[in-house]
Amino acid sequence: MRNLKSQLKKLFFRKKFYLKTYKPLKKTVPEKTIQLTSAWKGLELIIEDILNQFNIDKGNCIEFGVEYGFSAVVFSNYFKKVTGVDTFIGDKHSAHKGDHYDQTKKALNEFKNIELFKSDYRDWIQKDTNQYDFAHVDIVHDYKETYECGLWAVRHSKCCIFHDTESFPEVRRAVFDIAKNTGKEVYNYPYHNGLGIIV
Numbered sequence: 001m002r003n004l005k006s007q008l009k010k011l012f013f014r015k016k017f018y019l020k021t022y023k024p025l026k027k028t029v030p031e032k033t034i035q036l037t038s039a040w041k042g043l044e045l046i047i048e049d050i051l052n053q054f055n056i057d058k059g060n061c062i063e064f065g066v067e068y069g070f071s072a073v074v075f076s077n078y079f080k081k082v083t084g085v086d087t088f089i090g091d092k093h094s095a096h097k098g099d100h101y102d103q104t105k106k107a108l109n110e111f112k113n114i115e116l117f118k119s120d121y122r123d124w125i126q127k128d129t130n131q132y133d134f135a136h137v138d139i140v141h142d143y144k145e146t147y148e149c150g151l152w153a154v155r156h157s158k159c160c161i162f163h164d165t166e167s168f169p170e171v172r173r174a175v176f177d178i179a180k181n182t183g184k185e186v187y188n189y190p191y192h193n194g195l196g197i198i199v
């Protein structure tokens with residue numbers, strides 16, 4: 001019953017918060033990845049395509065929601081510098097798993113262009129005034145947090161992507177609203193749990 005309800009919500013949200021489908025022209029396997037189980041797997045194939053289609057510079061990238069580093073390593077293939085921000089304690093959707101900052105830092109040690117910061121996004125966005133070429137939002141999948149963090153990320157980057165637009169209707173709604181309220185273009189890649197793209 002609960003599953004049926006959540007499926008119906010997804011269908012309703014897909015219709016109500018319609019996002020134009022992103023169509024990759026070319027899929028590329030990045031040179032460097034790490035062997036981990038991650039709901040992000042599969043999306044690494046379209047990151048270069050997104051950067052090319054929207055003509056994004058490859059200077060700096062910021063990621064909110066690093067966890068064990070799968071997506072951060074994917075970005076490290078393309079950007080000079082990747083800044084990763086996470087509380088490194090998990091959340092109600094990705095599981096509360098205790099402090100794993102040291103574990104992630106050690107696992108990503110060989111990727112010298114990734115810098116990790118143990119911080120709540122709320123504290124981070126108060127103090128960071130930089131502009132980034134690219135941003136990724138993959139934190140707790142509630143509307144309020146995704147909207148707040150995502151709005152900051154969209155305002156501080158040329159292109160911002162959001163994971164879980166298909167698996168979490170509230171992420172899709174937040175992406176829809178951010179695009180509407182900033183007047184930016186928005187796309188959705190409906191595979192691997194969904195990737196919203198705001199440019």
Ligand SMILES: C[S@@+](CC[C@H](N)C(=O)[O-])C[C@H]1O[C@@H](n2cnc3c(N)ncnc32)[C@H](O)[C@@H]1O
Nearest residue numbers: 038065067070071086087090091120121139140
């Ligand atoms: C789905 S995981 C990220 C997965 C990762 N992008 C990957 O490639 O596998 C979500 C992460 O967001 C972090 N997170 C949740 N709420 C946060 C917040 N308020 N500020 C910073 N990080 C947060 C969690 O600690 C968790 O590691």
